[in-house]
Amino acid sequence: MVLFAVAAIIALASAVMVITAKSPVGSVLYLIISILAQSVLYIQLSGLFVAAFLVLVYGGAILVLFLFVIMMLNIRYANLGDDTLSKIKPLGWVFGLVLLAEMVWVSMGVSSRMAEVGENFGNVPEVAHLLYGKFVYPFELTSILLLTAIVGAVVMARKGS
Amino acid sequence: MGDLTYIVLIIVKVVVVYMAVITGCAYATWLERKLLGRLQHRVGPTYVGPFGLLQPIADGLKLIFKEDVIPSQAEKFILIIAPVIAFIPGFLAFAVIPIGPPIELFGYTIPLTISDLNIGILFILATTSLGVYGLALGGWSSGSKYSLLGGIRSSAQMISYEVSYGLALVPIVMIAGTLSLNEIVAQQSSVFDWYVFKNPVAFLIFWICAVAETNRLPFDMPEAESELVAGYLTEYSSMRFSMFFVGEYANMITAAAVVATVFFGGWQGPFLPGPLWLVLKVIVFMVFYIWFRATFPRLRYDQLMDLGWKVLFPLALLNVLVTGIILYLF
Numbered sequence: 167m168v169l170f171a172v173a174a175i176i177a178l179a180s181a182v183m184v185i186t187a188k189s190p191v192g193s194v195l196y197l198i199i200s201i202l203a204q205s206v207l208y209i210q211l212s213g214l215f216v217a218a219f220l221v222l223v224y225g226g227a228i229l230v231l232f233l234f235v236i237m238m239l240n241i242r243y244a245n246l247g248d249d250t251l252s253k254i255k256p257l258g259w260v261f262g263l264v265l266l267a268e269m270v271w272v273s274m275g276v277s278s279r280m281a282e283v284g285e286n287f288g289n290v291p292e293v294a295h296l297l298y299g300k301f302v303y304p305f306e307l308t309s310i311l312l313l314t315a316i317v318g319a320v321v322m323a324r325k326g327s
Numbered sequence: 328m329g330d331l332t333y334i335v336l337i338i339v340k341v342v343v344v345y346m347a348v349i350t351g352c353a354y355a356t357w358l359e360r361k362l363l364g365r366l367q368h369r370v371g372p373t374y375v376g377p378f379g380l381l382q383p384i385a386d387g388l389k390l391i392f393k394e395d396v397i398p399s400q401a402e403k404f405i406l407i408i409a410p411v412i413a414f415i416p417g418f419l420a421f422a423v424i425p426i427g428p429p430i431e432l433f434g435y436t437i438p439l440t441i442s443d444l445n446i447g448i449l450f451i452l453a454t455t456s457l458g459v460y461g462l463a464l465g466g467w468s469s470g471s472k473y474s475l476l477g478g479i480r481s482s483a484q485m486i487s488y489e490v491s492y493g494l495a496l497v498p499i500v501m502i503a504g505t506l507s508l509n510e511i512v513a514q515q516s517s518v519f520d521w522y523v524f525k526n527p528v529a530f531l532i533f534w535i536c537a538v539a540e541t542n543r544l545p546f547d548m549p550e551a552e553s554e555l556v557a558g559y560l561t562e563y564s565s566m567r568f569s570m571f572f573v574g575e576y577a578n579m580i581t582a583a584a585v586v587a588t589v590f591f592g593g594w595q596g597p598f599l600p601g602p603l604w605l606v607l608k609v610i611v612f613m614v615f616y617i618w619f620r621a622t623f624p625r626l627r628y629d630q631l632m633d634l635g636w637k638v639l640f641p642l643a644l645l646n647v648l649v650t651g652i653i654l655y656l657f
Contacts, residue, residue, distance in 0.1 A: 191405070191467060198460070218449035222493070226456025227486060230463070234482040237467050237475065290446070290506060 170210055177203035190236045194229055201225050215290050340441050344421050351609075352576035353383035358610075359617050366621035387569065395565040400470030409468060410563070410570035413461020417577030419454040423447040424584050425509045427594045427601030439594075439601065440509060447508035448500060451585055452493050455540060458578060459485035462542070465571065466559030477558025480548045480628070487635035488539040488546075494643035495533035498526050498650035499589055512593035523590040528646045530590045532639050537582040539635070541575060543616055545623035548631055583612035 176199065183196040201224050208217035297305050357372065357380065364371025372379030397403060424447075427439040444450050459482055466478020499522050503511050515521050523530045539546040550558035560571055587593060587608035594601030626634065 191402075191464070195405075195464075214444060214446045215449065218446050218453045221453040222449060222456055226453060226459075227489060230456075230459055230482050230486050233460070233463055233467075234479065234486070237463065237479050237482065 170207065173203045173206040173210070176200075177207065191233065194232050194236065197232075198225055198229055201229070211287055213287050213289075215293055336437065337441065340439075341422075344426070344441060345418060348418055348421055348577055348580055349573070351580050352573045353387065355576045355580065355613055356386065356572075357383050358613060359620075362614065362617045363621055366618070390565060390569040393565040395567065396562070398470055398562045401562065402468040402470070405464050405468035406562075407567070409461050409465035410567045410574070411461070412464065413458060414570045414574040414577070416454045416458040416461075417574055417581050420451045420581045421584070423450050423508055424581075424588055424605075425512050425593055426605055438509075443507065443509050446506045448496055448506045448511075448589070451508075451581075452489075452496070455492075455578065455581070456485075456489055458540075458574070461571070461574065462559050465563065469559070469562035471562050473556045473561045474559050477550055477555050477561070480555075481542065481559060484539060484542070484546065484548055484631065484635075487632060488536045488639070491532055491635065491639040491643045492536035492540055494640070494647060495529045495536060496589065497643075497647050498529045501647070501650055501654060502526065508588055508593070512588060512595060515592040516595055518592070521590060521592050526646070526650065528642065529650075530586070532643050532646070533590070534586060535634075535639060537586060538616065538619060539631075541578045541582055541616075543575075543579065544620040545625050546631060547625065548628055553625075579613065579616055580609060583609045583616070586612055 180196040180200040180203065184193045184200065187193045187196055201220060205217040205220045205225075208214075208220065360382070361371035361379065372382040375381040375385045397406060422441040423444050425438075425440045425443070429436050429438045431437075462481040462485075463478045466474040466476070466481065469475070499511070500506055502522070502525060503514055505511065511522075542548075542550065548558075550560055555561070560568060563571060584605065587605060591608055593608075594605045596604035596607075599607075
């Protein structure tokens with residue numbers, strides 16, 4: 167319980183720091199801390215597989231890519247007074263509030279106690295059954311979507327040169 | 328077994344393994360200098376102790392007493408924590424590597440692994456994937472162009488090779504039917520059951536990627552001294568430098584131990600006790616690391632990317648497919 171509280175607080179606090187941090191590299195670092203804390207939460211639910219994949223995919227691959235791009239552009243401090251950014255800002259509030267409402271609505275449905283998870287939660291066979299059984303179509307569609315995005319990015323990069 | 332004994336046991340195991348890896352790192356530098364010397368018709372360190380055996384201790388002492396320089400352009404906090412981030416993951420991965428068969432002591436059966444996770448392989452992949460942050464952040468925070476280039480190179484290289492690094496292990500997991508390293512070792516009880524013979528392609532891809540992931544020659548683009556001075560290490564001195572250095576060697580030892588465990592039967596072997604077999608196998612792969620360094624010229628950056636994305640990655644995918652088909656048919 168103590169561990170849960172500590173990990174949850176770290177995850178939430180660093181998530182807030184992601185959007186308030188001045189330097190983009192700082193944001194990435196806070197996001198890594200947040201993800202590590204989240205994986206601690208999964209370990210507590212004995213979902214070791216999910217926890218390891220969270221660190222492996224997000225911590226080890228995607229965020230390295232973020233860091234790579236930020237370092238390539240060599241931006242030290244984000245220019246928050248930027249015009250395009252201030253135009254998007256109200257939209258951010260709208261989406262944020264919608265997300266918050268959605269989360270409140272979902273959590274109304276669950277009881278206030280800590281949720282019980284099945285014995286096999288987050289195990290390899292369990293995740294495999296979900297991905298390749300129940301959710302096979304959304305899963306495959308997502309991969310096609312990602313593939314399209316990759317091809318699109320390559321096409322755009324080629325046009326430039 | 329009571330809770331207290333359990334905790335004490337874990338702490339003892341952690342300390343023993345940690346000390347062993349640290350000592351291994353120190354003597355890996357000795358082995359490297361000695362062997363590299365011989366490969367280049369030199370004698371290597373000879374003056375400090377017999378066969379130069381005290382050289383690592385002398386080097387360590389020297390580094391401690393060096394002045395610690397922090398560049399004025401640097402991001403101080405990140406500059407200070409970057410070596411720590413580079414240092415830890417190499418040691419973390421050792422938590423799941425089986426070191427020997429369970430031993431009987433005072434009536435308890437003690438498994439010789441710090442933690443027998445049922446997702447051992449994923450744990451290793453997850454921890455080694457975090458090591459890149461130390462290098463990338465160290466390069467970025469130094470506030471020097473050479474360091475920044477080294478950091479950017481290291482992050483690009485790590486992402487590229489990590490994909491094949493993980494994919495190379497997938498066929499082994501498919502054949503073994505488990506992600507637990509203890510069970511994978513148990514399945515390789517005789518030499519003919521070694522996974523290197525069941526899937527040599529996976530071993531080749533994994534080993535090449537392991538050399539690339541640890542930034543060793545011929546893949547040491549992040550610190551290519553002939554073009555980048557010392558890459559991400561340029562602005563580091565004293566203990567911070569040596570932490571990067573020890574981190575690199577810890578990563579090498581970990582990679583060697585993983586290869587020995589997954590492909591070469593881990594601690595299994597006749598006559599000698601288990602841990603000794605693992606150490607011997609690790610030493611063999613450390614020698615390979617050094618041999619590579621003496622033999623191959625450094626790759627150019629585009630060659631490095633070509634090899635990673637156009638050769639190793641498709642080959643690893645193909646290997647997964649072929650293994651799947653064979654497993655399905657037989």
